[in-house]
Amino acid sequence: MARPEDFRADFPILNKGDYIYFDNAATSQRPSVVVDAIRDFYENANANPLRGLYDWSVEATDRYENARKTVADFIGASSTEEIIFTRNTTESLNLVAYSYGLENVSEGDEVVITVMEHHSNILPWQMVCREKKAKLVYLEPDEEGVISEAEYKSKITDKTRIVSIGHVSNVFGITNPVKEIAAYAHEKGATVIVDGAQAAPHIPVNVQDMNVDFYAFSGHKLMAPMGIGVLYGKKALLENMKPFLTGGEMIEYVTREDATYAELPHKFEAGTVNAAGAVGLDAAIKYLQKVGFDFIKEQEDALTKRIMEGMKKLPYIKIYGSSDYKKHSGIVTFTIDGVHPHDISSVLNDDHVCVRAGHHCAQPLMQFIGAGSTARASVYFYNTEEEVDRFLEHLKNVRAYMGYND
Amino acid sequence: MDLKGLYREIVNEHNLRPSHKGDMENPDLVLRGVNPSCGDDITLQLRIVDGVIDDAMFAGSGCAISQASVDMMADQIIGRSKEDAIKLAGTFMGMIKGEIKDDEELEELDEAAALKDISHMPARVKCAVLGWKTMQEMLEHPEKAGEVSTENQ
Numbered sequence: 001m002a003r004p005e006d007f008r009a010d011f012p013i014l015n016k017g018d019y020i021y022f023d024n025a026a027t028s029q030r031p032s033v034v035v036d037a038i039r040d041f042y043e044n045a046n047a048n049p050l051r052g053l054y055d056w057s058v059e060a061t062d063r064y065e066n067a068r069k070t071v072a073d074f075i076g077a078s079s080t081e082e083i084i085f086t087r088n089t090t091e092s093l094n095l096v097a098y099s100y101g102l103e104n105v106s107e108g109d110e111v112v113i114t115v116m117e118h119h120s121n122i123l124p125w126q127m128v129c130r131e132k133k134a135k136l137v138y139l140e141p142d143e144e145g146v147i148s149e150a151e152y153k154s155k156i157t158d159k160t161r162i163v164s165i166g167h168v169s170n171v172f173g174i175t176n177p178v179k180e181i182a183a184y185a186h187e188k189g190a191t192v193i194v195d196g197a198q199a200a201p202h203i204p205v206n207v208q209d210m211n212v213d214f215y216a217f218s219g220h221k222l223m224a225p226m227g228i229g230v231l232y233g234k235k236a237l238l239e240n241m242k243p244f245l246t247g248g249e250m251i252e253y254v255t256r257e258d259a260t261y262a263e264l265p266h267k268f269e270a271g272t273v274n275a276a277g278a279v280g281l282d283a284a285i286k287y288l289q290k291v292g293f294d295f296i297k298e299q300e301d302a303l304t305k306r307i308m309e310g311m312k313k314l315p316y317i318k319i320y321g322s323s324d325y326k327k328h329s330g331i332v333t334f335t336i337d338g339v340h341p342h343d344i345s346s347v348l349n350d351d352h353v354c355v356r357a358g359h360h361c362a363q364p365l366m367q368f369i370g371a372g373s374t375a376r377a378s379v380y381f382y383n384t385e386e387e388v389d390r391f392l393e394h395l396k397n398v399r400a401y402m403g404y405n406d
Numbered sequence: 407m408d409l410k411g412l413y414r415e416i417v418n419e420h421n422l423r424p425s426h427k428g429d430m431e432n433p434d435l436v437l438r439g440v441n442p443s444c445g446d447d448i449t450l451q452l453r454i455v456d457g458v459i460d461d462a463m464f465a466g467s468g469c470a471i472s473q474a475s476v477d478m479m480a481d482q483i484i485g486r487s488k489e490d491a492i493k494l495a496g497t498f499m500g501m502i503k504g505e506i507k508d509d510e511e512l513e514e515l516d517e518a519a520a521l522k523d524i525s526h527m528p529a530r531v532k533c534a535v536l537g538w539k540t541m542q543e544m545l546e547h548p549e550k551a552g553e554v555s556t557e558n559q
Binding site: 339340341342343346347349350357358359366372373401402403404 | 408409410413414418419421422443444445447467468469470471527529530533
């Protein structure tokens with residue numbers, strides 16, 4: 001059986017000093033194979049893809065388009081035309097909001113999201129609803145972080161045009177019933193968009209099985225470089241959408257007054273693309289598949305269990321979300337009585353522990369759970385039980401450093 | 407000073423047992439200061455008598471550094487003229503930005519100078535300066551403070 005130690009050697013940053021990196025929900029670390037793939041692209045195949053007629057440009061195009069094929073297979077898309085490279089999830093969701101949302105939402109319609117969304121899946125829909133005088137409706141989770149069937153069936157109605165939900169919450173770590181919600185939303189005639197930023201690194205994704213219309217995720221959370229993201233969209237929908245950005249690479253023919261747009265997916269990839277980023281994403285996905293989702297889940301569950309059990313021994317710690325460690329996707333969001341999360345993070349940093357503090361770009365959720373901000377420890381498959389134990393030891397000392405005598 | 411030393415020797419005392427936290431009756435100036443990205447949220451209240459800060463209090467919530475810094479600031483500005491307080495805010499922010507290092511100049515800040523090492527902790531700079539920026543803003547633009555106080559009442 002695989003062990004995290006088998007993979008740690010692949011990550012140079014994890015082998016420098018005694019730092020414990022528990023902020024994987026913000027961004028993961030990158031293995032050498034990813035950095036090597038980027039280097040190899042620039043050293044051996046660098047030219048502007050998609051336009052040159054010479055060997056180097058053809059090679060660059062091949063590598064870029066091979067990455068698209070890897071992504072299509074990774075999420076179960078039926079063709080590479082349905083895979084658009086963006087900078088990140090935020091850009092993917094904005095693309096849908098501007099090119100699809102503004103065209104298909106009208107006055108009096110409703111857009112349904114959840115209160116658990118990351119700001120990147122809230123602000124674009126606030127914009128659409130403001131522009132179109134539509135109503136933004138929030139699904140709310142129960143105390144365990146679950147969006148119940150009754151909740152989504154009561155709020156997704158004949159008025160709903162768009163349902164846009166996170167696959168896995170970046171605060172609770174809970175996996176939403178995306179397939180069930182999509183089926184019901186389609187019954188009501190709505191289009192379904194899924195923010196998969198926090199899901200794609202942790203669980204197998206199949207867009208056709210879930211039958212969602214759009215699916216967005218970022219490369220950097222699954223070990224690819226920053227600045228490369230993906231938008232999947234059903235071909236029939238993408239074909240009828242206007243371009244998001246206009247300029248180079250996305251046209252077929254331009255006159256002084258008009259232009260015809262390039263075929264999918266290039267219609268949505270204006271300007272010189274991040275080919276090296278896509279090549280890095282290709283390498284990252286292949287590495288991820290080598291590690292395997294079974295091992296990832298097993299290791300995340302073991303570490304989450306250890307963290308939650310350790311925290312429960314400290315009466316001044318409150319854990320948010322499900323009481324079941326298996327439903328956290330490696331994310332444990334918590335607070336310490338009397339200590340502001342920023343102070344938790346600063347004190348832990350002094351002990352070389354990296355955890356996130358703040359509102360995690362999910363202020364509506366923080367308001368909903370009644371916390372101004374929280375601290376968040378998030379693990380990935382390369383973290384170890386030994387790291388968890390050291391983290392818990394340091395955590396025990398936080399209140400003392402803050403002047404409490406427990 | 408390292409971070410834990412800073413907490414232990416300076417910040418914790420002001421955070422856990424602030425001298426100037428609460429609501430002032432009939433303040434002359436009230437202004438809310440917020441760090442939107444991290445949620446530090448204070449409402450600073452000043453009483454001004456003949457151009458001199460007669461009392462300063464703050465309400466709100468935030469991390470230990472933001473709360474301690476505003477409490478220490480209140481200690482330093484009570485009894486000073488408005489002009490003096492604005493000048494002192496300039497000194498404090500210069501220190502936090504690492505632009506003023508001269509000990510003699512920093513002496514003016516008294517205990518607040520203990521936050522000097524925040525200049526090495528970029529993530530915490532905005533926590534430390536929140537109170538000072540709010541105070542400077544309300545003294546330089548009292549019309550804003552007026553508006554905020556009406557809204558709050």
